[in-house]
Amino acid sequence: LSSIDDIYGSYLTSDRKLFAVCALNSCIFMExxxxxxxxxxxxxxxxxxxxKQNYPNPFNSMTNVKFQIVKGGLVDLKIFDLLGREIIxxxxxxxxxxxxxxxxxxxxxxxxxxxYTLRTDNFSETxxxxxxx
Numbered sequence: 001l002s003s004i005d006d007i008y009g010s011y012l013t014s015d016r017k018l019f020a021v022c023a024l025n026s027c028i029f030m031e032x033x034x035x036x037x038x039x040x041x042x043x044x045x046x047x048x049x050x051x052k053q054n055y056p057n058p059f060n061s062m063t064n065v066k067f068q069i070v071k072g073g074l075v076d077l078k079i080f081d082l083l084g085r086e087i088i089x090x091x092x093x094x095x096x097x098x099x100x101x102x103x104x105x106x107x108x109x110x111x112x113x114x115x116y117t118l119r120t121d122n123f124s125e126t127x128x129x130x131x132x133x
Contacts, residue, residue: 037102037103038090038091038100038101038102039100039101039102039103040095040096040098040099040100041066041098041099041100041101042098042099043096043097043098044098044099045070045097045098046068046069046070046097046098046099047070048068048070049067049068049069049070049120049122049123049125050067050068050125051065051067051116051118051125051126051127052065052066052067052068053127054104054116054127054129057129057130058129058130058131058132059106059129059130059131059132060131060132060133061105061106061107061131062103062104062105062106063103063104063106063129064101064102064103064104065077065090065101065102065104065116066099066100066101066102067099067100067101067102067118068098068099068100069095069097069098069100069120069123070097070122071097071120071121071122072094072095072096072097073094073095073120073121074092074093074094074120074121075091075092075093075094075095075118075119075120076089076091076092076117076118076119076120077089077090077091077092077102077116077117077118077119078090078116078117078119079104079114079115079116079129080114080115080116080117081112081114081115082112082113082114082115087109087114090102090104090116106131109131110131110133111131111132111133112130112131113128113129113130113131114128114129114130114131115127115128115129116129
């Protein structure tokens with residue numbers, strides 16, 4: 001793979017490797033450097049689902065995305081480019097109700113506008129983030 005643009009699908013494994021499927025139908029494993037961690041900020045059950053604006057925004061390399069879920073279950077948080085191509089999956093796991101924060105390192109990405117989407121069984125929301133080099 002010559003760049004992240006060559007990746008058509010990705011999945012973050014529990015051992016923090018990135019499984020990538022490229023255009024030539026081959027698979028590779030790469031060390032994962034985008035996600036710096038997911039933190040459970042509070043296990044108090046929030047009164048509503050929410051995806052907060054990343055901060056800082058605009059950002060240069062590192063940003064934080066906070067979200068809250070009121071019902072436990074599968075949580076999916078992904079980043080897309082403006083053409084709708086999936087760039088990376090930050091969260092794809094079952095979480096308990098609470099407030100969470102994900103630290104994201106975009107040092108491998110180009111400057112530009114990206115979208116991030118949070119999906120659960122009962123909620124979906126998308127917001128915009130701006131990466132400036």
